[in-house]
Amino acid sequence: MSVINVGQAVVLGVVEGVTEFLPVSSTGHLKITxxxxxxxxxxxxxxxFSAVIQVGAIAAVLVYFFKDIVRIVSAWxxxxxxxxxxxxHDYKFAWWVIYATIPIVIVGLxxxxxxxxxxxxxxxxxxxxxxxxxxxxxxxxxxxxxRGEDDTSFKDAMLVGSSQIxxxxxxxxxxxxxxxxxxLILDLDRVAATRLSFFLGIPALTGAGxxxxxxxxxxxxxxxxxxxxxLVSFVVAYGSIxxxxxxxxxxxxxxxxIYRLVIGVALLGLLGAGVLDS
Numbered sequence: 001m002s003v004i005n006v007g008q009a010v011v012l013g014v015v016e017g018v019t020e021f022l023p024v025s026s027t028g029h030l031k032i033t034x035x036x037x038x039x040x041x042x043x044x045x046x047x048x049f050s051a052v053i054q055v056g057a058i059a060a061v062l063v064y065f066f067k068d069i070v071r072i073v074s075a076w077x078x079x080x081x082x083x084x085x086x087x088x089h090d091y092k093f094a095w096w097v098i099y100a101t102i103p104i105v106i107v108g109l110x111x112x113x114x115x116x117x118x119x120x121x122x123x124x125x126x127x128x129x130x131x132x133x134x135x136x137x138x139x140x141x142x143x144x145x146x147r148g149e150d151d152t153s154f155k156d157a158m159l160v161g162s163s164q165i166x167x168x169x170x171x172x173x174x175x176x177x178x179x180x181x182x183x184l185i186l187d188l189d190r191v192a193a194t195r196l197s198f199f200l201g202i203p204a205l206t207g208a209g210x211x212x213x214x215x216x217x218x219x220x221x222x223x224x225x226x227x228x229x230x231l232v233s234f235v236v237a238y239g240s241i242x243x244x245x246x247x248x249x250x251x252x253x254x255x256x257x258i259y260r261l262v263i264g265v266a267l268l269g270l271l272g273a274g275v276l277d278s
Contacts, residue, residue, distance in 0.1 A: 002222035003045050008037055009225035010232050013053055017236025020057040020205075021198065021244055023136060023177035023256050024263070028125040031171060032267060035122055035276045042120040045221045051212035052226055054205045056233035061198050064241050069202075089150060093199075096154050100161025101203045107165045108208065119169060122271055122278045128172030129264030136181045137257045143184035149192040156186050161200045172264070175201060180253070190248040198241070 004012070015033050019026040030050050031041045039046055062069060075090030085091060108115070118124075163182040167175035176197050183193030270276045 002225055003043055004039060004049055004221050004225045004229075006225050006228050008039065009049075009053075009229035011037070012049070013056065013229040013232025014236050016050070016053050016229070016233040017057055017060070017238075018240050020054060020233070020237055021061075021176050021201075021241055023174050023180050023253065024260055025125070025129060025132070025167070025172045025174035025177065026054070026057075027167065028129055028172035028174070028263075031120070031122055031125050032263075032276075041122065042117065044116060047116050047120065048212040049221045049226065049229065051208045053209075053229040053233045055209035056230035057237035058202055058205045058209070059234050060237035060241060061202055064238060065195075065198065068199075072199075092154070093152070093157070096152075096157035097161075097199055097203065099154075100157045100200055101207075103158075103162045104164045104168055104204050105207065108168055111169060115168060120171065122267060122276060124170060125172035126264050126267040126271065128170040128174075129260045129267065132166075132170075132173040132177050132181075133257045133260040133264065136177050136253055136260070139181035139184040140253045140257075143193075144187045145184070145189040147186070147188045147192065149188075149195055152188065152192070152196060156183070156188070156196070157200070159186065160196055161204075164200065164204055174260075175204075177256070177260075184253075190253070191245065194245060194248050 012030060012033060015029050016026055019029045027050065034041045034046060072090045072094050075085065075088050076094035078085040079088065079091035079094075111119075160179045160182045163178040164175050166178040167173045179197040179200060180190075180193045183196050184190070188196065267276070271278055
């Protein structure tokens with residue numbers, strides 16, 4: 001028997017698609033939803049399922065930003081063949097994304113037992129939601145929002161990419177929240193910070209999904225729930241991406257800060273009352 005059925009996979013796919021790129025923590029919301037449905041959040045198969053359905057959300061990024069990705073990859077390919085092409089920003093940016101992914105890969109492999117064990121607790125999720133809210137609010141206030149996407153540098157990419165480690169170690173902190181907050185502190189505007197978060201998430205999340213696929217299939221999750229959850233997350237994530245880019249062009253991150261605080265405090269209450277098992 002699969003530890004996750006098709007109906008639960010649909011619900012989790014919707015949650016993943018909505019929250020993956022919003023700075024509210026998709027991992028945190030998945031764990032809360034799994035807990036409410038009676039699914040063991042620290043089961044290896046469940047952890048693997050969560051990582052695999054992220055690939056659906058990443059596929060939505062690939063489709064939504066297809067022209068940008070083709071332009072960047074083409075510039076990278078031209079640069080590999082011709083030294084004169086290596087001065088272009090797109091060529092450099094492609095390498096920056098690769099370099100910026102290395103820290104999270106190293107930490108992810110080294111800390112896997114912790115990530116799938118003690119750090120998978122809903123207590124950690126609740127605390128991370130609340131602490132991450134403070135970080136996001138401070139970053140939005142501190143940032144001068146004066147630099148666009150073309151102004152990003154190698155330093156920006158490495159710092160923003162490395163900040164993904166916070167979300168990896170502390171589910172609830174939010175990968176998007178960590179990367180966007182770091183970008184804002186570096187004075188990128190909200191749209192540039194959001195787009196940079198998208199691009200840096202592509203290799204990290206795709207790699208995590210592929211790496212966890214064997215655990216998801218081999219330890220208790222059937223192919224049908226995996227496929228269903230991934231397809232649903234793709235469709236929902238595409239709409240979420242379009243909405244988020246329009247939202248951040250005109251609004252601050254305060255709505256996300258307040259939402260995270262409410263969810264974090266509510267989760268603490270549910271855990272304290274014994275309604276949810278950590």
